[in-house]
Amino acid sequence: MSEPRRRRLPGRGQALTVGLLVVAVATPFYVGPFWLQVGLTAMAYAVAAIGLAIQVGVAGQLSLAHAVFMGSGAYLYSFLGGASTGQVTGLGWPPWLAALGAIVLTALLGALCSPISARLRGLYLGVASLGLVFIASHVMQRFGALTGGPGGREVPPLRLGPLDFSDDTTWVIANVPFHQAEKLWMLGLAVLAGAYLVARRMVAGRGGLALHMMRDSEIGAAAMGITVWRYKASAFVIAAVYGATGGVLLALLTGWVVPESFGFDASVNLLIMVVIGGLGSIRGAIPGAVFVSALPLLIARQAQSIPLISGTGDSILGPGTLSTFLYAGLFIVTIMFASGGLDRLVALAVGTRRPQRRIAGGLPGKYAQEG
Amino acid sequence: MKWKKHLVTRFLEAVLNGVSLGSLYSLIALGFVIIFRATGVMNFAHSSFLLAGAYVTATVSAKSGFLVGLLAGVVTAAALGAFTQLVILRFSKDKSHLGLSVLSLGVNILAVTEITRRIGDNTLPLHDPWAASVWQFAGITVPVSRIAALAVAAALLTGFLLLFRFTRWGLALRVSAADREVAALVGVPMGRVSWTSWAIGGAMAALAGMFLAGFPAPGVEPSLTNSAMRAFPAAVLGGLDSIPGALVGGLAIGIAESVTATYEGHLGGFGSGASGLVAYVVLFAVLLLRPDGLFGTKVVSRV
Numbered sequence: 001m002s003e004p005r006r007r008r009l010p011g012r013g014q015a016l017t018v019g020l021l022v023v024a025v026a027t028p029f030y031v032g033p034f035w036l037q038v039g040l041t042a043m044a045y046a047v048a049a050i051g052l053a054i055q056v057g058v059a060g061q062l063s064l065a066h067a068v069f070m071g072s073g074a075y076l077y078s079f080l081g082g083a084s085t086g087q088v089t090g091l092g093w094p095p096w097l098a099a100l101g102a103i104v105l106t107a108l109l110g111a112l113c114s115p116i117s118a119r120l121r122g123l124y125l126g127v128a129s130l131g132l133v134f135i136a137s138h139v140m141q142r143f144g145a146l147t148g149g150p151g152g153r154e155v156p157p158l159r160l161g162p163l164d165f166s167d168d169t170t171w172v173i174a175n176v177p178f179h180q181a182e183k184l185w186m187l188g189l190a191v192l193a194g195a196y197l198v199a200r201r202m203v204a205g206r207g208g209l210a211l212h213m214m215r216d217s218e219i220g221a222a223a224m225g226i227t228v229w230r231y232k233a234s235a236f237v238i239a240a241v242y243g244a245t246g247g248v249l250l251a252l253l254t255g256w257v258v259p260e261s262f263g264f265d266a267s268v269n270l271l272i273m274v275v276i277g278g279l280g281s282i283r284g285a286i287p288g289a290v291f292v293s294a295l296p297l298l299i300a301r302q303a304q305s306i307p308l309i310s311g312t313g314d315s316i317l318g319p320g321t322l323s324t325f326l327y328a329g330l331f332i333v334t335i336m337f338a339s340g341g342l343d344r345l346v347a348l349a350v351g352t353r354r355p356q357r358r359i360a361g362g363l364p365g366k367y368a369q370e371g
Numbered sequence: 372m373k374w375k376k377h378l379v380t381r382f383l384e385a386v387l388n389g390v391s392l393g394s395l396y397s398l399i400a401l402g403f404v405i406i407f408r409a410t411g412v413m414n415f416a417h418s419s420f421l422l423a424g425a426y427v428t429a430t431v432s433a434k435s436g437f438l439v440g441l442l443a444g445v446v447t448a449a450a451l452g453a454f455t456q457l458v459i460l461r462f463s464k465d466k467s468h469l470g471l472s473v474l475s476l477g478v479n480i481l482a483v484t485e486i487t488r489r490i491g492d493n494t495l496p497l498h499d500p501w502a503a504s505v506w507q508f509a510g511i512t513v514p515v516s517r518i519a520a521l522a523v524a525a526a527l528l529t530g531f532l533l534l535f536r537f538t539r540w541g542l543a544l545r546v547s548a549a550d551r552e553v554a555a556l557v558g559v560p561m562g563r564v565s566w567t568s569w570a571i572g573g574a575m576a577a578l579a580g581m582f583l584a585g586f587p588a589p590g591v592e593p594s595l596t597n598s599a600m601r602a603f604p605a606a607v608l609g610g611l612d613s614i615p616g617a618l619v620g621g622l623a624i625g626i627a628e629s630v631t632a633t634y635e636g637h638l639g640g641f642g643s644g645a646s647g648l649v650a651y652v653v654l655f656a657v658l659l660l661r662p663d664g665l666f667g668t669k670v671v672s673r674v
Contacts, residue, residue: 062469064476116655119662122469123413127607128658130600131651138648264600268480275473317488324484332477335470336463 013350024189028182029174034301036181037253038294043188044249046289047195049273050282051242056271057280058203059235060215062122065129066270068136069106069243071262074155074251076102076244079146081156088153089145095158103244110233110240117236118229121218133264140259152258155251158187165252184253191249192286195242199282202238211235269293272331278343287342291330296323380510385633386626391517393625394524398579399602400609400617401531402572406452407611408548409568411468416455416475417576418599419482422591424448424577425584426486429495429591437498445577451482452573456566487593495591503586520582527575528618535614540567548612597647601628604654610667619665624650 028036052066081098082090093101116128140147147153157166157180165187171178202208210231213221222228251257269292277288300319334341399417406414424444432440455478460471501515535541543564547554555561576599583598584591605624609616632646663669 060469062473116658120658121662123472123611124607124658124662124664126413126415126472127603128654130603131654134600134648134651138644142644268476271473271476272480321484321488324480328477328480328484332459332474332481335465335474335477336459339465339470 016350021189021193025186028178028185029176033181034297036185038297040181040184040188040253041250041297042290042293043185043192044246044253045270045273045293046246046286047188047192047249048243048246049270049277049285049289050195050199051239051246052270053274053277053280053282053285054199054203054211054242055235055239057274057278057285058208058215059211059231060122061117061232061235062126063129063239064126064264064267064271065132065136066239066243067262067264067266068132069110069240070247070250070266070270071136071140071257071259072106072109072240073102073244073247074257074262075140075147075153075247076105077248077251078153078155078257082154083156087144088148090156095156096160098156099158099248102248103241106240106244106247107237110236110238113236114229114233117232130264133267137259137263140262147257147259150259152256155255155257157255158184158252181253184249188249188253191245195245196282196286199242203282207231207234269327272327275331276327276334276341278334278341279339281341281343281346283346284341284343287346291342292327295327296320299323381633382630384511384513385630387511387513388517389626389629390622391513391521391524391625392629393622394521394528395579395582395621396602396605396625397618397621398524398527398575399599400606400621401528401614402575403602403606404609404611404614404617405544405568405575406572407606409544410456410460410471410565411551412460412475413468413472413611414455414475414569414572415472416451416479416482417572417602418596419479419486420448420451420573421576421580421583421599422486422593422595423451423482424573425497425580425591425595426490426495428577428581429497429584432498433496437500440498441578441581444581445574448573448577448580449570450573452569452571453566456569461562461565483593483596490591490593494589497581497585497590499581499585501586514586516582516585516587520585523578523582527578531571531575532614540564544568601647601650604650608654608657608664610664612668613664613666616664616666624653627653 024039027039048066048070051069052063055061055063055066077095077098078090079088080091080093080101081095082088083092084090091098113132117125120128141150143149157164157168159165163183165180165183167180171183176182203211210221210226213224213226214228214231218228221231247262250261254261273288273292274285275288276291277284277286296319299322303319338344340347399421402420403414403417406412406417424447426444427447428440428444430440431443435443455475459478460474463471463474465471465474499516501519504515506513506515506518535544543554543559546557546559547561547564551561579602580595580599584595588595601624602621605620606617607620608623609618609620627649628646631649635643635645638645657665661667
């Protein structure tokens, strides 16, 4: 790596990051429940999308099953932390332990994929991951005692020691009452920031270099002494941990988990988030997630004032449909003409280009060899 | 002895239905393999071609009769396939196989969302001539639609194999699958081979979709895409670039699904609906042993 380090414009990126953080921290003091809900949903998906960005974008392991990891996190948290009722069983663990357990067990699930992931390349892996989606949705539908079946199950509120993230108590900070949404906002923000920083460090480090190399050429990576199956497995585990964390966040804010939230469509949406964000870009995954997850909520809110939708009759164009058209269209345009995605916009704002990793002797392009 | 005969008939019925279902999966998987051989793209939009074909068949045949409807459906799906290649994939800046495959997923989302919106909560009847009639022979009961499906699929598969073996287009397809660059160098019109392959793949998917929506299924619904999803494993199972693989894979998945559907009632609450999964269970088992599928070409690479 003899490439000279690009000089960052000092301060501009940092200033922007700090500014965004300040705005984000201040937001719950000013905005109403609708915007908090939008933001929280976006945060949960952003955390999960970062994991997928590492798996697909950095490590080159196509996955159409990321929502399975989110679902696993959400359901395991509800199972471990929830109480047994007539319909569903729960272990009643303290919530922090349940959240931790959900993430660890989902990481194990990610590791369990490794016998298959280690043997498959590119597109084959994509199809095999579809299998995971269908098996998972079967489990969510049929294992009624654990998941509540098609109707779903309740999610226990989170308590971390003295901090209570439910509606039972209200914190008053600067004369602003903090209910569940405001409290979860702060939690989500902290988790997202942590997830982002850890991801940046992982991708920039030796392990990240190995993952990049594996993406560009598995055989080349193996020849350089990278244990390919181990790095593939670790890409899955990382994706599982991020997915599960996002899933727990999503479960906490909805308060109820249902199988539809974690099916094929959800997995595809997650893939759209990272592609729109710019494949391989950690920072791009966040605006990608915000765009895809917030769009249907915003359109639903503005449904009255947008022409075309909100009609009745056979061929109504609902908010969900309209937003799907918009982000699927953007997805296609991104791949066709602008593979940098939203990451390029971020780069313009920050004033740096994403450093392109060049592997000695390999092509800089994505998936130059494999697939 | 009576129960034993009953068991045998039931099993035979399951297998016969499975062969018929499998021939449809083979048809879908074959289109998939043709597209993969010609362009190296895994076509995630295949389920939307299938749904589009079935949807147009159902709507047109309501007014103009079944045959016209079927023709319209097949043409629509073929056009959609050709459109995907000619307008979307060809102009993509990202030409990597993975990029193009993910792009086809985008096409799939748009098309499926639009057709789902048009169908709404309805189930469109197909107006097919055999409707719900059944055929009985030596105690075995099989829907006529399944027999028709088997016959049509067999005819199409044979026709395709003849084309593939004896025409210039077939030769071009074989050459371009063997080595794209060499094929272009010796004058194979790669563009034409690509879009015709997409069109043929789409047409095959539409025909299969029409039968999949027929009896015993209720009609054209958005969930038809789930059946198409089960043809992915059929193609991958046989090896993505292998034509015999698509046929064997389709039959294997069809029989496994039909047999599971017959006996899943004995598996308790968790078993019901297991027939929708068995395709993927078989796929995992095969891929663990043979990562390139049963008949797929082993990839040999130089770095």
